[in-house]
Amino acid sequence: MWKKRVFALLILILGVGISFFVFKSEPxxxxxxxxxxxxxxxFPFHLxxxxxGGSHLVYEADVSEVPEGQIGESMDSLRDVIERRVNxxxxxxxxxxxxxxxxxxxxxxxxxxxxPGVTDVEKAAEMIGExxxxxxxxxxxxxxxxxxxxxxxxxxxxxxxxxxxxQFASTELxxxxxxxxxxxxxxxxxxxxxxxxxxxxxKELFAxxxxxxxxxxxxxxxxxxxxxxxxxxxxxxxxxxxxSGEFTPEExxxxxxxxxxxxxxxxxxxxxxxxxxxxxxxxxxTAGVKSAIVxxxxxxVFMILWYRLPGVVAVLALGVYMxxxxxxxxLIPVTLTASGIAGFIISLGIAVDGNVLxxxxxxxxxxxxxxxxxxxxxxxxxxxxxxxxxxISTIITSIILFWFGTSLVQGFALTLGMxxxxxxxxxxxxxxxxxYGMSILGEGKIARFLFSSEIKK
Amino acid sequence: xxxxNHKKIFIGISIALVILSIISLSVFGLKIGIDFKGGAITExxxxxxxxxxxxxxxxxxxxxxxxxLLQPTGELGYIVKSRDVNEEEHTLLLETLxxxxxxxxxxxxxxxxxxxxxxxxxxKALFAIILSSFAIVLFIAFAFRKVSKPVSSWKYGIIxxxxxxxxxxxxxxxxxxxxxxxxxxxDSLFVVAGLTIVGLSVSDTIVIFDRIRENLRKxxxxxxxxxxxxVGESLKQSYLRSLFTSLTTILxxxxxxxxxxxxxxxxxxxxxxGMFFGTYSSIFLASPLLVLWEEKQKKYN
Numbered sequence: 001m002w003k004k005r006v007f008a009l010l011i012l013i014l015g016v017g018i019s020f021f022v023f024k025s026e027p028x029x030x031x032x033x034x035x036x037x038x039x040x041x042x043f044p045f046h047l048x049x050x051x052x053g054g055s056h057l058v059y060e061a062d063v064s065e066v067p068e069g070q071i072g073e074s075m076d077s078l079r080d081v082i083e084r085r086v087n088x089x090x091x092x093x094x095x096x097x098x099x100x101x102x103x104x105x106x107x108x109x110x111x112x113x114x115x116p117g118v119t120d121v122e123k124a125a126e127m128i129g130e131x132x133x134x135x136x137x138x139x140x141x142x143x144x145x146x147x148x149x150x151x152x153x154x155x156x157x158x159x160x161x162x163x164x165x166x167q168f169a170s171t172e173l174x175x176x177x178x179x180x181x182x183x184x185x186x187x188x189x190x191x192x193x194x195x196x197x198x199x200x201x202x203k204e205l206f207a208x209x210x211x212x213x214x215x216x217x218x219x220x221x222x223x224x225x226x227x228x229x230x231x232x233x234x235x236x237x238x239x240x241x242x243x244s245g246e247f248t249p250e251e252x253x254x255x256x257x258x259x260x261x262x263x264x265x266x267x268x269x270x271x272x273x274x275x276x277x278x279x280x281x282x283x284x285x286t287a288g289v290k291s292a293i294v295x296x297x298x299x300x301v302f303m304i305l306w307y308r309l310p311g312v313v314a315v316l317a318l319g320v321y322m323x324x325x326x327x328x329x330x331l332i333p334v335t336l337t338a339s340g341i342a343g344f345i346i347s348l349g350i351a352v353d354g355n356v357l358x359x360x361x362x363x364x365x366x367x368x369x370x371x372x373x374x375x376x377x378x379x380x381x382x383x384x385x386x387x388x389x390x391x392i393s394t395i396i397t398s399i400i401l402f403w404f405g406t407s408l409v410q411g412f413a414l415t416l417g418m419x420x421x422x423x424x425x426x427x428x429x430x431x432x433x434x435x436y437g438m439s440i441l442g443e444g445k446i447a448r449f450l451f452s453s454e455i456k457k
Numbered sequence: 458x459x460x461x462n463h464k465k466i467f468i469g470i471s472i473a474l475v476i477l478s479i480i481s482l483s484v485f486g487l488k489i490g491i492d493f494k495g496g497a498i499t500e501x502x503x504x505x506x507x508x509x510x511x512x513x514x515x516x517x518x519x520x521x522x523x524x525x526l527l528q529p530t531g532e533l534g535y536i537v538k539s540r541d542v543n544e545e546e547h548t549l550l551l552e553t554l555x556x557x558x559x560x561x562x563x564x565x566x567x568x569x570x571x572x573x574x575x576x577x578x579x580x581k582a583l584f585a586i587i588l589s590s591f592a593i594v595l596f597i598a599f600a601f602r603k604v605s606k607p608v609s610s611w612k613y614g615i616i617x618x619x620x621x622x623x624x625x626x627x628x629x630x631x632x633x634x635x636x637x638x639x640x641x642x643x644d645s646l647f648v649v650a651g652l653t654i655v656g657l658s659v660s661d662t663i664v665i666f667d668r669i670r671e672n673l674r675k676x677x678x679x680x681x682x683x684x685x686x687x688v689g690e691s692l693k694q695s696y697l698r699s700l701f702t703s704l705t706t707i708l709x710x711x712x713x714x715x716x717x718x719x720x721x722x723x724x725x726x727x728x729x730x731g732m733f734f735g736t737y738s739s740i741f742l743a744s745p746l747l748v749l750w751e752e753k754q755k756k757y758n
Contacts, residue, residue, distance in 0.1 A: 271571035346653075
């Protein structure tokens with residue numbers, strides 16, 4: 001019996017420890033968060049878009065041209081392309097994922113893009129829809145560049161003392177006519193180069209440009225900024241060009257990737273857009289926390305008033321349950337949404353279910369004239385079956401919901417399912433240890449009163 | 458146990474409630490949200506004051522984007538419901554809402570869903586409901602496989618499903634009233650609520666069935682009691698705990714309804730209604746049906 005009491009105490013201490021971890025690693029509640037160790041900073045709650053604010057975009061991919069077996073592959077490469085583009089925005093923790101068409105929904109292949117903190121959905125959509133913009137520009141006739149403005153610095157690099165934005169005029173040649181980009185190295189200097197190969201139209205345009213601009217500068221612009229401004233030595237007719245900007249091999253490789261990824265593997269169409277303002281999310285969090293606290297108090301008061309001492313035990317076990325589940329949300333991590341919080345709150349109600357079943361049984365056994373210890377033993381073993389079976393149906397529903405789910409639904413299914421699983425543990429293992437721990441009170445009249453829960457007597 | 462003795466009355470009450478709900482559903486219908494049919498919702502908050510609804514409404518109808526529904530929200534906001542809009546239409550809509558810059562506003566929420574997405578979601582939802590019902594019958598038949606006398610185990614499953622259809626239909630019926638009078642729409646959370654009620658309602662029924670299972674086993678050697686008195690006795694022993702397990706959940710749901718986030722308010726309300734009828738049906742419908750079935754079965758033999 002002493003062993004069990006020590007265990008009960010250990011669990012209580014563990015519970016306090018876990019709560020401490022949850023508190024310490026949460027920037028919203030820990031006033032001293034800035035000074036915490038980097039380990040703790042790794043585990044804040046992950047908030048979904050509806051709580052943090054942000055944009056949610058749903059694209060449908062047109063895979064009708066893609067051969068049957070390669071759909072998955074082309075969707076993956078589509079995801080990579082979009083992911084690369086999204087990463088260029090500098091959004092923290094963007095999520096890009098493919099939602100495959102199934103027999104169930106009968107719909108098309110989808111690509112979902114979540115951009116936390118981005119509240120201008122149209123701008124985001126525009127940026128994603130854009131291919132990296134590669135432009136070739138020629139000298140503006142009105143603003144002719146005199147060669148005096150170009151100097152050579154000590155590294156042998158050409159330095160242009162010009163404003164590239166006003167002194168170059170656009171041409172028709174853009175990345176649209178690019179067939180492919182390759183990573184090359186200069187034979188002499190071993191500097192990385194980006195080799196460009198144009199398609200037929202691009203070849204003609206490039207030939208035209210280089211023929212007309214021999215001895216002049218041609219600027220290569222990427223996303224509106226010049227990356228390389230070479231002089232044309234002779235007309236280039238074979239549709240091959242090189243960009244010899246100041247690249248590190250890594251940058252050159254990235255640029256090649258971007259240019260090649262420029263063209264999407266499959267055409268996409270924007271079919272759903274959602275923006276949630278930050279204040280709305282903030283309000284939802286406050287409301288969620290408030291309703292969790294009120295719910296917890298209501299359940300706690302009910303349990304203690306009705307079940308007395310076991311009720312206190314149930315509340316303690318519920319506390320440990322909460323600490324465990326919140327820590328799990330942080331560690332796994334689970335992305336919390338408003339519906340996820342609802343799932344968590346409902347799980348608070350369900351978590352005491354196991355306790356209710358056990359305590360009712362305990363009461364019954366006590367009435368049958370058994371000692372407290374005997375009643376505890378039988379109460380636990382006999383209520384286990386109904387606890388297990390009654391929870392399995394909720395677990396089944398959670399699994400189906402998770403599988404059914406859009407992210408909104410999945411958030412709920414996950415927190416509810418996890419809640420039911422962990423609460424079974426908390427009811428059966430933690431409450432049991434605590435109750436055995438309480439048997440220190442002995443078998444006297446007062447102990448029996450505390451363990452029963454009749455209104456009479 | 459009076460519930461078993463007057464089983465026909467209670468079964469009758471349940472049937473009446475179900476019929477009323479079906480009538481309510483067919484008269485008022487369910488307002489389907491944009492999740493399922495496609496469309497756009499734009500929510501804006503004005504900085505100082507909001508333009509008058511009437512004048513704004515005329516402006517909006519002139520946009521040529523079909524009928525647009527304008528609902529005031531909070532002190533300074535409007536919710537605008539329209540068909541799904543593309544980028545230009547969205548910008549145009551926002552400009553119009555600001556009366557061409559006359560009123561300063563921020564967009565707090567915007568959601569546009571194409572009709573194809575909605576159709577897919579509806580299919581998925583239907584599939585999920587059918588699948589979970591099947592899974593639960595199978596599970597109950599399995600859990601009660603050792604209790605096949607005098608009522609075979611799959612019948613427990615069928616009755617649990619009957620009880621849960623009862624819960625779902627009544628909840629949907631009540632929701633159609635709410636939908637009619639408060640303008641609430643059935644969105645994907647509505648389906649989630651439905652499926653969650655499925656899980657919770659069955660778990661409640663199982664608490665009572667479990668006791669019947671245990672008592673039947675005890676009674677097996679002695680054969681002292683009739684089936685209906687075993688059920689009645691089991692019900693007497695377990696109705697309180699069935700009630701309390703639901704009560705604790707209803708307590709947190711009510712807290713979620715009154716204090717929780719706006720987006721899950723009606724979700725919580727629907728779950729509360731579902732839980733209530735789920736508990737009711739576990740006690741007043743499932744067990745009486747079980748006894749009724751056994752009696753009918755005896756007559757045929």
